Amino acid sequence: MNDPVDVLIIGAGASGAAVAWSLADTRMHILCMEQGGWMNPAEYPSTGRDWEARFYGDYSPSPNIRARPEDYPINDDNSPIKVVNFNGVGGSTVMYTAHFPRLHPSDFRVRTLDGVAEDWPIDYDTLAPFFAENDRMMGVSGLAGDPAFPPTEPPMPPLPLGRSGALLGQAMNKLGWHWWPSDTTVATTDYEGRARCINLGHCTPGCAQGAKASTDITYWPVALRAGVELRTHCRVREITTNEHGMASGVVYYDKDGVERFQPAEVVIIACNGIGTPRLLLNSVSGRFPNGLANSSGMVGKNLMFHPYAQVYGYVEEPTDSNRAPPTCLWSKEFYETDTSRGFVRGYAIQFGRGIGPVVEAIMSEGKGILPWGADHHRVFRKLNGHRLAASAICEDLPEEHNRVTLDPVLTDSHGIPAPRVDYSISANSAKMMEHGIARGREILTAAGATDICVNSPIPYGGWHLLGTARMGNDPERSVVNEWGRSHDVKNLFIVDGSVFVTSGGVNPTSTIQAIALYVADQMKRRLADLFD
Amino acid sequence: MSVENVLSARQCGDLRVIAAMMIPANAEYEVPGADDPVIQADILATLGRDVGQVSEALDHLARIAGAPLAGLDDARREVIAKEFRATAAASAATLIRVVLQCYYRDDRVLRSLGLELRPPFPKGYSLEQGDWSLLDPVKARPPIWRRAP
Numbered sequence: 001m002n003d004p005v006d007v008l009i010i011g012a013g014a015s016g017a018a019v020a021w022s023l024a025d026t027r028m029h030i031l032c033m034e035q036g037g038w039m040n041p042a043e044y045p046s047t048g049r050d051w052e053a054r055f056y057g058d059y060s061p062s063p064n065i066r067a068r069p070e071d072y073p074i075n076d077d078n079s080p081i082k083v084v085n086f087n088g089v090g091g092s093t094v095m096y097t098a099h100f101p102r103l104h105p106s107d108f109r110v111r112t113l114d115g116v117a118e119d120w121p122i123d124y125d126t127l128a129p130f131f132a133e134n135d136r137m138m139g140v141s142g143l144a145g146d147p148a149f150p151p152t153e154p155p156m157p158p159l160p161l162g163r164s165g166a167l168l169g170q171a172m173n174k175l176g177w178h179w180w181p182s183d184t185t186v187a188t189t190d191y192e193g194r195a196r197c198i199n200l201g202h203c204t205p206g207c208a209q210g211a212k213a214s215t216d217i218t219y220w221p222v223a224l225r226a227g228v229e230l231r232t233h234c235r236v237r238e239i240t241t242n243e244h245g246m247a248s249g250v251v252y253y254d255k256d257g258v259e260r261f262q263p264a265e266v267v268i269i270a271c272n273g274i275g276t277p278r279l280l281l282n283s284v285s286g287r288f289p290n291g292l293a294n295s296s297g298m299v300g301k302n303l304m305f306h307p308y309a310q311v312y313g314y315v316e317e318p319t320d321s322n323r324a325p326p327t328c329l330w331s332k333e334f335y336e337t338d339t340s341r342g343f344v345r346g347y348a349i350q351f352g353r354g355i356g357p358v359v360e361a362i363m364s365e366g367k368g369i370l371p372w373g374a375d376h377h378r379v380f381r382k383l384n385g386h387r388l389a390a391s392a393i394c395e396d397l398p399e400e401h402n403r404v405t406l407d408p409v410l411t412d413s414h415g416i417p418a419p420r421v422d423y424s425i426s427a428n429s430a431k432m433m434e435h436g437i438a439r440g441r442e443i444l445t446a447a448g449a450t451d452i453c454v455n456s457p458i459p460y461g462g463w464h465l466l467g468t469a470r471m472g473n474d475p476e477r478s479v480v481n482e483w484g485r486s487h488d489v490k491n492l493f494i495v496d497g498s499v500f501v502t503s504g505g506v507n508p509t510s511t512i513q514a515i516a517l518y519v520a521d522q523m524k525r526r527l528a529d530l531f532d
Numbered sequence: 533m534s535v536e537n538v539l540s541a542r543q544c545g546d547l548r549v550i551a552a553m554m555i556p557a558n559a560e561y562e563v564p565g566a567d568d569p570v571i572q573a574d575i576l577a578t579l580g581r582d583v584g585q586v587s588e589a590l591d592h593l594a595r596i597a598g599a600p601l602a603g604l605d606d607a608r609r610e611v612i613a614k615e616f617r618a619t620a621a622a623s624a625a626t627l628i629r630v631v632l633q634c635y636y637r638d639d640r641v642l643r644s645l646g647l648e649l650r651p652p653f654p655k656g657y658s659l660e661q662g663d664w665s666l667l668d669p670v671k672a673r674p675p676i677w678r679r680a681p
């Protein structure tokens with residue numbers, strides 16, 4: 001048996017890194033276990049001529065396609081949106097677009113404002129200082145003064161508009177709609193040891209330059225210097241409990257596949273909205289026969305993605321194509337509820353600068369706009385380097401039938417039952433997507449685009465894994481309380497996207513990390529009576 | 533076992549023909565077809581995890597054609613290609629992808645497209661700032677975010 005630790009964190013991604021860093025100043029013995037290893041940026045796809053092809057192989061965002069030893073399979077056959085993630089130090093911050101909006105103040109009050117779902121037990125103002133702290137730690141580039149959001153102070157200037165951004169900005173101005181340069185964790189200046197962006201363009205599957213913030217190069221180096229221990233290639237099978245109903249530690253497989261027990265005084269789960277319910281449901285015992293922390297029956301339920309409705313087209317002018325970070329602007333014109341649209345809540349629009357030649361060819365052939373035969377070359381030259389995209393990222397509301405359970409057959413390489421996802425797009429989300437597609441067409445038409453195509457939903461677009469262990473004041477309707485502690489197990493905390501009550505209509509990483517910092521802060525304030 | 537040994541001679545032959553049907557050589561743009569030996573060698577050398585799906589796609593193609601594609605006339609090949617794409621969605625998509633991803637990284641093709649023959653890192657690319665005055669009308673708007681109680 002290993003020596004006991006004060007705090008055991010499971011998962012070294014966006015939230016695990018943030019909570020580890022914040023708790024380090026307690027000088028407790030903090031151990032983080034991560035099923036993957038450290039990434040080597042010299043091996044990222046953008047360093048080789050096969051950089052685009054690897055997106056379909058060992059750097060696919062889908063764990064089922066990527067199938068690295070660190071990955072676990074996910075049965076998402078019964079979902080139109082497939083789960084995408086990354087496993088390793090840094091988690092899915094290694095493989096994300098670095099688009100970094102925050103949830104809006106209204107997102108925390110959906111029941112009060114719109115009569116749907118439930119209000120969060122916390123609000124934007126509570127998280128505001130943690131958003132700012134996270135912006136400093138991750139290194140956010142952006143422009144203050146967005147009229148669609150409360151004041152913020154990004155520590156670095158925004159990414160350049162480029163050709164694509166200017167074309168899209170002109171189109172939005174023609175329509176009189178809001179747009180703004182995105183907050184992004186791509187460094188536009190040298191920042192805290194990170195080199196500035198040099199426009200590798202292929203940002204999502206790892207940034208070889210280190211300009212894109214992933215927690216392996218932001219939080220973790222600082223946390224390790226402060227004394228946090230990070231143990232890689234350790235896959236946790238279950239959380240164990242003692243005779244008092246408290247978490248006592250975890251059973252895990254080490255890098256050699258040997259089963260071990262790690263005792264801990266406090267356990268913090270940071271495994272994302274799929275991995276966290278999977279772990280809780282795998283942690284059954286006589287006292288917790290339906291899985292740990294699941295007296296409410298809510299573990300695994302209320303899974304929310306953000307259904308993406310993507311519209312793209314082709315302009316005569318050359319765009320930035322793959323030669324810049326892929327996202328550059330957002331619009332919040334349709335973010336807040338307007339019931340005249342036929343749905344409640346709303347969506348942000350995320351604009352895309354363009355893509356590289358291989359992906360362009362594959363996508364266009366698949367859409368039937370790039371022919372086989374003699375005309376292939378002429379058409380490809382019209383498409384390649386001329387794409388603009390607008391994606392509506394739609395707020396998904398919680399529904400209990402959208403859920404994560406354990407697959408009765410599928411297991412990972414250690415024999416641990418794999419997660420199964422059952423998910424369907426709600427009528428409200430579908431109306432929102434239709435609205436977004438219509439607006440996207442208007443935007444691209446205003447930009448002069450033709451050959452307009454639609455991907456709705458983006459099938460491999462399940463980046464945002466939310467709601468499956470939600471927070472709340474009512475133990476019968478939620479899994480953790482308003483500061484992340486399990487209602488059932490007083491020394492068990494959850495800090496990842498599974499605690500989201502609703503999803504908002506923006507990328508969630510910024511909010512996930514702000515919540516992790518907030519929970520850590522609450523723990524530090526309550527150390528004397530943490531388990532009361 | 534090398535990929536060449538995994539794919540049979542018949543499969544390799546059909547792969548060349550179907551690739552040429554997708555992307556024929558073009559003198560105007562000074563580009564080879566996807567049946568070019570260098571591109572075919574790249575496809576075979578890098579099939580990797582796709583070999584099963586590609587092999588399945590080529591077997592399906594052979595069943596539809598009933599004979600090596602090279603021995604059929606153009607009209608018959610067109611009919612077979614249409615049926616192939618309609619009846620073998622997943623494996624056909626993989627086969628098409630591996631052809632495209634090797635074709636569009638070939639030096640001659642990239643040169644014809646005016647693209648540099650290098651990976652993005654370490655040189656990167658330049659990105660113009662763009663006209664920030666475009667944002668002035670947006671800056672002039674009053675706050676549009678919804679306040680929450």
